[in-house]
Amino acid sequence: MNIAGIIPARWASTRLPGKPLRLLRQRPLIQWVYENARQVRNLSQLIVATDDQRIYDCVINFGGAAILTPSDLPSGTDRCAFTARQINADIIVNIQGDEPFLEPTAVEQAVQALTETDEYAVSTVACQPVTEATLHDPNVVKVLVNRRDEAIYFSRQNLPYIRDAEPLNMQDHPALIHIGLYVYRRGFLLNFSHLPASRLEQLEKLEQLRLIENGIPIKVVRSATPSLGIDTEADLQKAEQILSTYEDRTRN
Numbered sequence: 001m002n003i004a005g006i007i008p009a010r011w012a013s014t015r016l017p018g019k020p021l022r023l024l025r026q027r028p029l030i031q032w033v034y035e036n037a038r039q040v041r042n043l044s045q046l047i048v049a050t051d052d053q054r055i056y057d058c059v060i061n062f063g064g065a066a067i068l069t070p071s072d073l074p075s076g077t078d079r080c081a082f083t084a085r086q087i088n089a090d091i092i093v094n095i096q097g098d099e100p101f102l103e104p105t106a107v108e109q110a111v112q113a114l115t116e117t118d119e120y121a122v123s124t125v126a127c128q129p130v131t132e133a134t135l136h137d138p139n140v141v142k143v144l145v146n147r148r149d150e151a152i153y154f155s156r157q158n159l160p161y162i163r164d165a166e167p168l169n170m171q172d173h174p175a176l177i178h179i180g181l182y183v184y185r186r187g188f189l190l191n192f193s194h195l196p197a198s199r200l201e202q203l204e205k206l207e208q209l210r211l212i213e214n215g216i217p218i219k220v221v222r223s224a225t226p227s228l229g230i231d232t233e234a235d236l237q238k239a240e241q242i243l244s245t246y247e248d249r250t251r252n
Helices: 029-037 053-061 076-084 104-115 186-192 199-204 208-213 233-251
Strands: 003-009 045-050 066-068 091-095 122-127 142-145 151-155 176-185 219-223
Touching: 003 029, 003 076, 029 045, 029 053, 029 104, 045 053, 045 076, 053 066, 076 091, 076 186, 091 104, 091 186, 104 122, 104 176, 104 219, 122 142, 151 208, 176 186, 176 219, 199 208
Parallel strands: 003 045, 003 091, 045 066, 122 219
Antiparallel strands: 091 176, 122 176, 142 151, 142 176
C-alpha cells in the first residue's frame, strides 16, 4: 500500500507569522517537522505542501521534497488534497507543519487504523491526561470519544460540563488532548475537501467538526506521548526548553 505523508505549511499564520521558518536551535521549524516525520515507518513519500516560495526554497535546500500550492486554498486540508491529486498514494497522512515533536509511533498507529480494516476513512490521534491548564486553554483542542474510540466532539473549550462540584481526578477525565494529525483514504480526502464548511466548524474554527456534522466517523488512536504544537512565541520557548532538556540527558 502506498502511503504518502504531506506536511501543509503556510506563511501567514495569524498568531506566529512566518512560523515554518522560525528557528529552533538554528534550524527552521519546518525542517524539524520534516526530519521527525521521516522517522515514520512505511511512508512511501514525504512532501511539504506550501503556498510560499520562501518555505518551498527552504525545504529544497535542506534536501526535502516540496510542492507549491495555490495561495487561495483556505486550509491545510485543501493543500493536502491539492497535493494528493498529483501523486500516487492510497493513504494520505496529514502531518501538521507545526508539530516538531510528534511521536512517529503515533503516526504509525493512526495509519494502521485504516490499513487493518475498511471500516474507517479517517483517523486521528489524542492523548491523556488533560490538566486544569489545558482544559481551559483555547489553543489546546479537546476531544470526547465513544466506547469505540470514535470522536463525539472536538472543542477549544473545557468539555464536558461536570455538574457535580466534586473534583474529578484528571487521570479519569473523559476529555483527551487532540494531536494535530489526520490519516485519510485518498478518495475520501478528495471528496472531503469539496464539502462546504459546517456551522460548528465555523464557530470553533476546527475543520474536523465538518466530518462530525456530516455523520462521518473519525477513529481516535490513543498515544501515550503528548505533542507540542507551535502556535505562539511561548510555544517556541517551550520547544527550546524541551530540546535543552533532551541535550542535557544525552550528555549525562
